[in-house]
Amino acid sequence: MTDDRAADRRPTDDPGPDRVEALLRRAGSVExxxxxxxxASIRAEVDSSVPEISGEPASLRPRGPRPARWPLLxxxxxxxxxxWVGTAVLGGVSEDEVVVADATxxxxxxAGAAIEGTAEVVTVDGERRLRLQLAERPDAGEGYxxxxxxxxxxxxxxxxxxxxxxxxxxxxxxxxxxxxYPVVDISREQLDGDPTHGGRSVxxxxxxxxxxxxxxxxxxx
Amino acid sequence: xxxxxxxDDHAIALAWVDGEHDVLEQVYRRWAGLVHGLARRxxxxxxxxxxxxxxxxxxxxxxxxxxxxxxxxxxxxVGITRRTIADHLRVRQRQTAPATLAAQTRVDDAxxxxxxxxxxxxxxxxxxxxxxxxxxxxxxxVEDLTQRxxxxxxxxxxxxxxxxxxxxxxxxxxxxxxAR
Numbered sequence: 001m002t003d004d005r006a007a008d009r010r011p012t013d014d015p016g017p018d019r020v021e022a023l024l025r026r027a028g029s030v031e032x033x034x035x036x037x038x039x040a041s042i043r044a045e046v047d048s049s050v051p052e053i054s055g056e057p058a059s060l061r062p063r064g065p066r067p068a069r070w071p072l073l074x075x076x077x078x079x080x081x082x083x084w085v086g087t088a089v090l091g092g093v094s095e096d097e098v099v100v101a102d103a104t105x106x107x108x109x110x111a112g113a114a115i116e117g118t119a120e121v122v123t124v125d126g127e128r129r130l131r132l133q134l135a136e137r138p139d140a141g142e143g144y145x146x147x148x149x150x151x152x153x154x155x156x157x158x159x160x161x162x163x164x165x166x167x168x169x170x171x172x173x174x175x176x177x178x179x180x181y182p183v184v185d186i187s188r189e190q191l192d193g194d195p196t197h198g199g200r201s202v203x204x205x206x207x208x209x210x211x212x213x214x215x216x217x218x219x220x221x
Numbered sequence: 222x223x224x225x226x227x228x229d230d231h232a233i234a235l236a237w238v239d240g241e242h243d244v245l246e247q248v249y250r251r252w253a254g255l256v257h258g259l260a261r262r263x264x265x266x267x268x269x270x271x272x273x274x275x276x277x278x279x280x281x282x283x284x285x286x287x288x289x290x291x292x293x294x295x296x297x298x299v300g301i302t303r304r305t306i307a308d309h310l311r312v313r314q315r316q317t318a319p320a321t322l323a324a325q326t327r328v329d330d331a332x333x334x335x336x337x338x339x340x341x342x343x344x345x346x347x348x349x350x351x352x353x354x355x356x357x358x359x360x361x362x363v364e365d366l367t368q369r370x371x372x373x374x375x376x377x378x379x380x381x382x383x384x385x386x387x388x389x390x391x392x393x394x395x396x397x398x399x400a401r
Contacts, residue, residue, distance in 0.1 A: 020390055020393045020394055020397060021362050023339055023340050023343060024340075024343065024358070024359070025362050025363070025365075026336075027262055027363070028363060029258075029364075030258035030259060030344065030363075031254035031255055031257075031258045032254060032257050032261055033253065033254050033257065034253050034269070034270055034273045038253070038257070039246075039249060041274050042249065042274050042277045042281075045274065045278050046278055046281050046282075
């Protein structure tokens, strides 16, 4: 601001007795509601720091409100509150099946119902498999339920498959590092041809790395 | 959630700390007007939108750094507003392009950087002090009510209103006079 000094006739190190009053009076009623697009942009920007898996750049200027993304962000925040319980075992397991990681799954507020479950990553004959067991099947609405592995900050995700009942087992693609994508997430998806995460997570939990411990599940035989 | 829905600032602050999932919207509804209004006076109406957006985005990203022990959420947000505006003005100052000057002329010319900075300091402190002091000061100097009218409006003894006015003004004057 080039005209600062000129405009600000009263030096700030000498506020004068009535500077507070004068500023308050001059400012008048300060509150001014921002236009609606500001809130839309905040939502979009907060969301765009979340998953950008669809090839969209993490743009600072979203094309418009993307409400579908919001629940995913919300889910990310809630997911952080879930208490991770699972530990898995390395020793004392059968030779052909090893639990390498597991998680307890908890429902997210969007699910509307308390659904819990467990997730395990097991290796069976050298192949890694993600095994899910839910207490009940989440409501898929008019669409279907898709299983994902997410980074903890939801900065990236890998699709694993579709779950249609309360149990499912998926082969994990080679090269997917479960310690990088430890969050098991089940989302409600629309049959709209869009392969990206629809933003409506219903169940989530974080896999913890296998390590033998007193609270680990019993060895599998 | 029902607690926070009552609109009580303290309840909103607790929900904020807990990271409840719709709390950003609540916080926005409660304080966006103040943040935007202060930004307007500092950077003009157009850029005020950008500043408001930046304030709430950084508040959300940095929400774990908010400590309710250190003060009310409103004061914390005005603090973020002050820093965001300062950053904004720094960037603007670095740009000497004519476009920037044109943007500047849209700012109410009477509001110098020093004035808007002081205004932010005042509002940050008012949020920190809270009611009824904050209300009293605003009624007196923004709505131009007499001390007696304020006493009636807030159902407080006249003496209390006068004491609050004088003490709060003294505190604000000290803030503007010192540490700068």
